[in-house]
Amino acid sequence: MNDALARVLPSAADSSRPWLTWYSPDERIELTGHVLSMWHAKCAGFLTAEAGPGARVHLGMTPHWRTVTWCAGAWLAGATPVLLDSGDSFVENLLDEPPSISVAFRIHWLFPSADVQVLVTMGSLATHWPTPLPPLTLDGIADVMPFSDHFPPAPTDGSEPALIVPQRDGLRTTSRDALVAPAQSDAVEKALGTGARALLIREETVERAMRGVMAAWRAGLTAVLISPDADAALVSAAARQEGIQESIHE
Numbered sequence: 001m002n003d004a005l006a007r008v009l010p011s012a013a014d015s016s017r018p019w020l021t022w023y024s025p026d027e028r029i030e031l032t033g034h035v036l037s038m039w040h041a042k043c044a045g046f047l048t049a050e051a052g053p054g055a056r057v058h059l060g061m062t063p064h065w066r067t068v069t070w071c072a073g074a075w076l077a078g079a080t081p082v083l084l085d086s087g088d089s090f091v092e093n094l095l096d097e098p099p100s101i102s103v104a105f106r107i108h109w110l111f112p113s114a115d116v117q118v119l120v121t122m123g124s125l126a127t128h129w130p131t132p133l134p135p136l137t138l139d140g141i142a143d144v145m146p147f148s149d150h151f152p153p154a155p156t157d158g159s160e161p162a163l164i165v166p167q168r169d170g171l172r173t174t175s176r177d178a179l180v181a182p183a184q185s186d187a188v189e190k191a192l193g194t195g196a197r198a199l200l201i202r203e204e205t206v207e208r209a210m211r212g213v214m215a216a217w218r219a220g221l222t223a224v225l226i227s228p229d230a231d232a233a234l235v236s237a238a239a240r241q242e243g244i245q246e247s248i249h250e
Contacts, residue, residue, distance in 0.1 A: 005162060005176040006153040008217050009072050012037045022065035023238045024227035029124050038149040043073025045147035050116045051101040053154055055079045058111040060104030063209035063228055066120055070103055071210050078154030082164045083206050103140055165207050180218050188219045198242045202226035
């Protein structure tokens, strides 16, 4: 099927420039398209093995470079990320198909009723969860690494959901086609107009952060993702470092 979203994601051949640069108060990490493609493939393989193709995947995560890899891995696998902070009871009532797998940065951010529970450390150089895992909980790095660096995109229609965000008044759903629609945001136009090669993205929610990342990639720009914990000084320093005239938000 024709899936524009999969075509926007980096491939193993995209090794000549960073596609994603992550800034937090503790670190700066550059990831080429090749490296991202590897992580996306591993996450896709893991999700397919543990939850099956086309699963609903709860992500209990904040904006972070690892969050990008899990979203993209889900998309490669034909799965749909469900973005929420916790397993509140109203969420169970809204979802006609509860998440079958939950991936989170914190134990209390896991979706309680998901069949498969996965914890991911935020440490960029970490190779495993830093403490003993709860019973029957998988390690979102150590258990993912054995999977292949390559994963062919699952056949998926562009009208299928790319993101689901439960709210008390209903579900906000973004289709795969809508997430990579050709209309450019003011932030992207400003970046391109000033000759910048990157787009700064600093958002409090994963939904908005992923919209910014996909807008950058769609325009051929490096996505410079800033931690929500970053202060104004770090944002300004990141803009200077990346050759951007001013802080730009999606």
